[in-house]
Amino acid sequence: MFKGLFLCLLLISLAVRAEEWPTDPQATGPAVEALEAYAFPPRDDGTRQGVRTDALLVIRDGRLVYERYAGPTTADTPHLTWSISKSLMATLLGVAYGEGRFRLEDPVSKYYPALERHPALTLRDLLHWASGLDWQEDYEYAPLKSSVVAMLYTRGHRDMAAFAASHEAYAAPGKAFRYSSGDSNLLAAALKGIVGPQRYADYPWTALFEPLGIRRAVWETDAAGTFVASSYVYLTARDLARIGLLMARDGRWGERQLLPAEWVAFNRTPFAGYKAGQDEAVPGGHWWLNLAADGAPSPWPDAPPDTFAALGHWGQALYVIPSANLVIVRYGDDRDGRYRHNELLKRTLAAFAGTVRP
Template sequence: MPAEARIIADRFFADRRLAETRAIVVLKDGVPIYERYAPGYNATTRLIGWSMSKSITATLVGQLVGEGKLSLDAAPVFPEWANDARRAITLRHMLHMSSGLSHRESSPQPELDDTIRILFTDRAQDAARWSKAKPLEAAPGARYEYSTATSILLADKVQRTLSPGLTNPEARKKAMRAALISRLMIPAGMPSLLCEYDNAGTMHGGSLCHATALDWARFGQLYLNKGVASGQQVVPAAWVDFVGTPAATDSGYGGHFWLNRRRPAGRDVALFPTQGPADAYAAIGHLGQYVIIVPSKRLVVVRLGKTQDDVLEPVRVALGRLVNSLPDSR
């Protein structure tokens, strides 16, 4: 690893503005060139991905689209939506966070937010059922609104597609766990991946997947390699292109991945578009979780930690510096 890049990477563990960094992993052409952990963490520690879990869920959707079992533009997504305006919602809308469903992601009163309620409080028993019942507040495809509930619905759709008619919660969990193992964990080399479920057996595909830093890096490598791992096409190459293509309603968002592009005015910066590179994109999670994929550099950068979102800008800037300190591939 170049000396300048190593100095930048080491700074994540020394600079208070970049705290609390728990792990940094850098892969170049699939080979680890930097791997470091904060005290109390190591290569076997599972670390929560928070909203990076959304990109895991999108990967499963992409596999099913590639197999012809799901369609990006078929509607209605759920039979419960067939008899009202929600019948126009498609998987494409949901993956682009433009379903139009009423949702409250976060606010100064978190106890009232839909996300907290479906994860931890009064709606947590059956998050998908409650999310599915939400009414429209905008026309499908007309407005971007980030929504963890949407990702839970996508996970539910995956489970219902893979195991139709299965209703017992424990059976649903077991079937989904088996699908994760056979479809992603084994072929992509992510044996530590562990996702949580609600009491109805629906995977918390918007927030609660955990993995080691190296396994998160291998997830990024899967996308860097156009969906190929160990010689196997795990995710269709067309899906890799789809998730990295800007949504119509937000130029900085793709298919449940974030793009290194400027976003519409008034929306939070996701990566480092003023620093480049333009082809970088990422799975990003609450409190500063990043799996950054940079095709032009054959690079994957993982940062895991716990940094409050309102002081996250120095972390983003430092990640941009780290990425740009490494050479382009020839």
């Protein structure tokens, strides 16, 4: 008995070790010091002011070349990703898309009947945050009129998708961009209909996390058993980097095409209905793009135009830069808006890819 248990533990240990990132010696030098000066200034946990980086991790050419943690976060900490969860839902849907389970043009009501009064609303529309539903994505500064605060914490928290579906339309689906955590949770409810209730509870793990070697993911559900795709995935920095590398490789992981390349291309294609100034970055298929749009300059001018990202509240970020062979994970606890994506990208590129310009 004990011999069998020992062998089982040994095999688990070897499997976890085999899934660790290949690493290079930790990078040093003036450019790295300049990066750290921005990302890790002296930290005041009393006031929570300034740039407050919890984790910074850089993958270059598939190898871990830089890693640093601060505050309570360590390499073993599954960190709250906030709205990075939205891009993770899009990635999970990509696996289902590759299995032939749905088409982008399918009406959402086919999989989530609560939207039957919006029969023209498609999965593509939700992935573009273009449902046309009258949603107010306000946070701490305007909680009384905030749809997202009501969904996450008050009258909508038990069944978040039903709460989102109850909103009236202000525009035809697919015509106008309006960032909405409700759209993301409607996608999570649709996924239940796409894969079936029997598979749904395990699907993020069996379809995405386990094939990537991610073993410590946490994805919360609401009381209706629907994943909170807007906000509540927890991953270590190293595990989130696996998602980034999967996207950088056009959906391929080892010998397996986990996501169809056409799905990744959709994620990285800008929504045609986006108007300049509606958000900091340009929306793609539930990912954010560093592209000029509607006559405006690119949002992160010191990064290459092929840069794309998953972004979350209080400074969470997963940046993917295919032309520089870089994946960057940044977790934070920024409360005053001083953190700038472009500044971190500029300094990281200078440290790990030379001076890469558009």
